[in-house]
Amino acid sequence: MNALARPAPDLAPGLARSARLMRALGPDAAAIWAELDPQEAATLSAAMDRLGDDPAGEADALRRFAEARRSPAASSVWTDLSALDTPLLAGLIRNERAQIVALILSRLTGEAAARLLRNLPPALSIDAMQRLLHIGEVHPAAMAGLEQYLQGRAKALSREGGQAGAERIARIFDRLDPRAGTLFLAALETAEPGTGEKVRSLMFTFDDLAALDAGGMQTLLAAADRAVLITALKGAKETTAAAVFANVTQRAGDLLREEIAALGPMRRSEIDAARAGLVELARQLIGRGEIRAGKGNDPDELVE
Structure with missing residues (x-):
């Protein structure tokens, strides 16, 4: 076995599991780091540096995270996300790492998870599903940080509902031939002045x-x-x-x-x-x- 793949033998199991979790979460663990005091952060950071490359360990940490008991407030977060318009939810998480997407899928209702998978890039959907097979428990503090982050993003999306609607129209217009797109944009602008220009600014051609x-x-x-x-x-x-x-x-x-x-x-x-x-x-x-x-x-x- 490669030396880099061997975990540090003298790390306490709980510390090693937390270090693997933080490595798996990456930038999404920012809320957790903010709750740690300097000594705790230094200890955890040192443990992450000493751990070898261990994808299986990271997957197990996420599995434990996903199985951790949720609070009523957390349940409300996942209920709200499950009810969110699917294109909005896909836009919220499509740039997240596959581990995080797998964790989110494990918490959504089955119907919402299925709809979401159909709206994500195929490669990301497949990667997330493979990780979902091996997902594990994640520390409650890490889960709370993720839930807080997602709740904030969901509220921001709700406030930006009009913009999201324009983005959905822009995605449709992206796929129209130039002549049809021009005609539809003109009609949209006539029906609702200002909307055509908003959609045009969001198009990606x-x-x-x-x-x-x-x-x-x-x-x-x-x-x-x-x-x-x-x-x-x-x-x-x-x-x-x-x-x-x-x-x-x-x-x-x-x-x-x-x-x-x-x-x-x-x-x-x-x-x-x-x-x-x-x-x-x-x-x-x-x-x-x-x-x-x-x-x-x-x-x-x-x-x-």
Whole structure:
């Protein structure tokens, strides 16, 4: 066994379990750290440093956490979250680590958990379900911190209901072809002045990919299907194409240009479908925290 994988033999079992839990929770343990006095924090931090890499131990710590007895107030938190509109709940947790998502799923009602899984990125859903198989007890103080955090986020979402509604419309419009999107936005603006502009500001389109940082663009290009990428770049705006070519080698860029030119004339609808696929991939990568978001055509015209 690798030396890094062996737990420190002289750590008390309770301290070792707490250290594994804090490691599993990561940034989500901030509320717990805030409750510890300096000596407790130093002791726990030292224990975390001495523990080896132990995914099974972290999974067991989360399992114990999930099985810990809940207070009436905690029950109310999970009841409220289970009743929350599913897209809002998915937006609340889609950027959390898989361990945390698994823990949340274990506390929601079965129906709410099922709806949530269908609204999360597939990779995150699968990872969370695998961790849910081995979830364990987590210290009540850690659970209380998580519940407090989620309760605060849920209240904030409730206050932002109008914004959330605009975001849901924006996600729909993201997937429309440019002509239909323009028509619907105009109709929405006519029916409710100001709403169209709000939705437009929340949309994430193919040309918005140009705002990705270098690391984000390179991650996207590495994950993209080459045929989809080539089709999406056909007739792309200069700024969007430049952002792509700036993140590949000179030789790779030359090959891309040759392949794009070799496509010949294409229907606008085919290009829009490829661009929508690339945007959806970017969304999934953003949802998993792998990249950060930056920020009038005929659907069937031929692009030379």
